[in-house]
Amino acid sequence: MTTADAPPTPVEPTVPKGPNPGAISIANQYIFEQNVRQMLRENGCDPAREDSYRIQGVQLIDNVREALQLPVKTFVTASTYYHKFRMCHRDAEYNYQDAALASLFVACKVEDTIKKSREILCAAHNIKYPDHPLAQDDKSFSRPSELIVGLERLILETIGFDFRVRYPQKVLIKTVRKLLPPEHAKEFLAVAYDMSIDIYKSFAPIKQTTFTTVMAVVELTALLTRLHLDKIRSLELNRWHTNRGCVVETMLDLLDVYAHFQKSTKIGLRFPQDKFINVKIGLNKELDASNRLCRYETFCQQCQAEVKDIHPITPGSATSPATTSSYPGTTTIKRTTKSTDATMRFVFDEDEARREQDTVSDFFREEYEEYEVEVEEKIPESEHNHSRPGQSRHQNHDHGWAPYHRNRHGHSNDRYKGRKGHGGYR
Structure with a gap:
């Protein structure tokens, strides 16, 4: 029987891999104090500045809520979203006023007390500048309105589309x-x-x-x-x-x-x-x-003692976009995604998410086989072992002494050179 007549070796069929299931995000209803500190530390927040922005942001939500005559439930929802948003995003990337007004804008939709973004911006402006009130259809609110709508999606991603809030x-x-x-x-x-x-x-x-x-x-x-x-x-x-x-x-x-x-x-x-x-x-x-x-x-x-400071506070951190007003439209929206090649999925049942990950992990597990291979490598000879043409082997070795440097006149610059008139080494 020749080699050509031998039956082909059977190949085991491989199960094709499906699409990537994506990254799973599970909303958390409660956050411990240690988690709060860790999230703020990872974002590089200054503790003193963070407290000030937290108080001012909630106060702005309360003032605008009273100006628009919104119920307390809307204030509670907006404040909860505001805290969660600021813990997941650096205060140097977003203005705290924009984050507060965007949280109130989302809370109005959740609590069915719908207000337009221009109404919220107009109320905030009239509270800050009572001597120069503006109407909600003023052109100066066009850019801030687009910014709030852009922040709305980030707030929804931060809360994981879990709109449950405690009252x-x-x-x-x-x-x-x-x-x-x-x-x-x-x-x-x-x-x-x-x-x-x-x-x-x-x-x-x-x-x-x-x-x-x-x-x-x-x-x-x-x-x-x-x-x-x-x-x-x-x-x-x-x-x-x-x-x-x-x-x-x-x-x-x-x-x-x-x-x-x-x-x-x-x-x-x-x-x-x-x-x-x-x-x-x-x-x-x-x-x-x-x-x-x-x-x-x-x-x-x-x-807490083993945690290292990932983003230390520097003097330059005080001059950040968060310390300036973004009403003129200078702030840009930055979106951070955990995975660029997968879809972010938001789930509410943690046990179901774990069971899904255990089932899917078998199809996406990459197995490797480790083995050792001995390879002989030729060691190249050093350059000082090769003599230059016309030079003997004895002259090639310096016996541990470095060659003397010579100046442009051809004399040696060693420290044993004799003085003029007293003789020297020849």
């Missing part, structure tokens, strides 16, 4: 009516309701649940007004789906806002500064006396 105001009203008598509920609620708006100037609403936020606002109001404090502290927090550590953390986050930005809050000017400081000292003593409580309920000190 603590409704639960707060029901809680106060259940715990306090009617004659004290109105006075108590006048402080607690405004405090529930001030809490969105911190990161507490995106870290804690609705009941945790409500119980922290109720207890902090009782500490400031001295109304029914013993009754509120005697509540079993397990029945309210929270614990003491989360409530204390939320109260301290809110007290930090009142301590550093007292004039930018609704409650800060109603009470003296000493009262906020005394309440904060009392809560810190409670933390020191307890072995189970700490400043942050979920925090890893070891992980």
